[in-house]
Amino acid sequence: xxxxxxxxxxxxxxxxxxxxxxxxxxxxxxxxxxxxxxxxxxxxxxxxxxxxxxxxxxxxxxxxxxxxxxxxxxxxxxxxxxxxxxxxxxxxxxxxxxxxxxxxxxxxxxxxxxxxxxxxxxx
Amino acid sequence: xxxxxxxxxxxxxxxxxxxxxxxxxxxxxxxxxxxxxxxxxxxxxxxxxxxxxxxxxxxxxxxxxxxxxxxxxxxxxxxxxxxxxxxxxxxxxxxxxxxxxxxxxxxxxxxxxxxxxxxxxxxxxxxxxxxxxxxxxxxxxxxxxxxxxxxxxxxxxxxxxxxxxxxxxxxxxxxxxxxxxxxxxxxxxxxxxxxxxxxxxxxxxxxxxxxxxxxxxxxxxxxxxxxxxxxxxx
Numbered sequence: 001x002x003x004x005x006x007x008x009x010x011x012x013x014x015x016x017x018x019x020x021x022x023x024x025x026x027x028x029x030x031x032x033x034x035x036x037x038x039x040x041x042x043x044x045x046x047x048x049x050x051x052x053x054x055x056x057x058x059x060x061x062x063x064x065x066x067x068x069x070x071x072x073x074x075x076x077x078x079x080x081x082x083x084x085x086x087x088x089x090x091x092x093x094x095x096x097x098x099x100x101x102x103x104x105x106x107x108x109x110x111x112x113x114x115x116x117x118x119x120x121x122x123x
Numbered sequence: 124x125x126x127x128x129x130x131x132x133x134x135x136x137x138x139x140x141x142x143x144x145x146x147x148x149x150x151x152x153x154x155x156x157x158x159x160x161x162x163x164x165x166x167x168x169x170x171x172x173x174x175x176x177x178x179x180x181x182x183x184x185x186x187x188x189x190x191x192x193x194x195x196x197x198x199x200x201x202x203x204x205x206x207x208x209x210x211x212x213x214x215x216x217x218x219x220x221x222x223x224x225x226x227x228x229x230x231x232x233x234x235x236x237x238x239x240x241x242x243x244x245x246x247x248x249x250x251x252x253x254x255x256x257x258x259x260x261x262x263x264x265x266x267x268x269x270x271x272x273x274x275x276x277x278x279x280x281x282x283x284x285x286x287x288x289x290x291x292x293x294x295x296x297x298x299x300x301x302x303x304x305x306x307x308x309x310x311x312x313x314x315x316x317x318x319x320x321x322x323x324x325x326x327x328x329x330x331x332x333x334x335x336x337x338x339x340x341x342x343x344x345x346x347x348x349x350x351x352x353x354x355x356x357x
Contacts, residue, residue, distance in 0.1 A: 047317065
């Protein structure tokens with residue numbers, strides 16, 4: 001499959017997360033037109049209704065906006081994108097820390113694992 | 124939402140065997156509904172009833188207000204679970220056949236689709252591989268502008284690489300004006316395109332819900348849930 005979705009979360013939620021990441025990274029720059037529902041459905045290999053739902057939620061959240069006839073665009077609100085950019089690392093970390101804790105590694109030990117790994121990367 | 128198909132308390136027996144026992148569900152306009160269950164759970168019997176191929180059933184079936192039969196079938200594009208196009212036809216003849224037969228058939232669309240899949244139009248269908256034959260059949264079925272598409276095991280015989288192609292073909296041709304009812308026992312590949320899942324066991328519905336809701340509430344994918352529910356059956 002072109003896309004591996006996590007089995008636990010609804011697919012529309014996972015698509016929202018991916019689009020938010022693209023917006024935060026600048027892959028989808030502010031003011032840029034968003035691809036049509038049909039194109040995105042094919043890209044992600046999912047039902048068009050799922051894409052519709054994801055885009056509608058993103059619009060509700062203010063990350064996208066609609067022009068009456070020409071389609072959807074990424075928000076021009078630079079402050080909003082900046083705060084999104086800041087929120088993503090903490091959500092990545094929270095997932096990582098949860099998994100480490102779940103694996104039985106105590107909180108104080110986690111930074112050491114991270115440090116060791118990063119030092120190892122340069123070699 | 125408009126209902127393209129409504130089934131109320133459908134029952135069907137073959138002799139002493141009850142194949143379908145009190146099944147009710149709707150297919151709303153713009154939706155893709157999956158009829159999921161192991162072999163022998165009643166999927167094909169339900170589909171054949173909708174297509175007017177089985178009489179002597181109990182309950183009500185309404186396809187846009189019509190009961191099963193020729194009038195209803197004019198608006199249904201049906202992919203049976205067995206080959207339905209004479210295999211001595213060349214692919215191009217099969218296209219012409221569909222064009223003759225169905226007013227809502229878009230021959231240009233079928234040709235484009237088949238050419239993109241690199242299927243030779245001048246070859247006889249029986250000389251093609253099984254996977255290619257399935258692609259030909261699905262392309263023809265999806266090239267009609269019907270209000271209801273019924274696909275019985277559309278990915279049954281094809282390899283995983285072709286499954287993606289088939290799913291693409293379904294999505295490309297699904298415009299939200301119609302609806303799709305598809306049956307399968309291979310859930311994982313189909314899961315991302317379904318709105319609604321109906322699990323069938325021994326002719327009864329054991330689960331009927333939005334796929335997103337199932338994931339949200341059960342915290343597992345449809346495929347995992349399916350394996351759990353049918354652990355002792357499949």
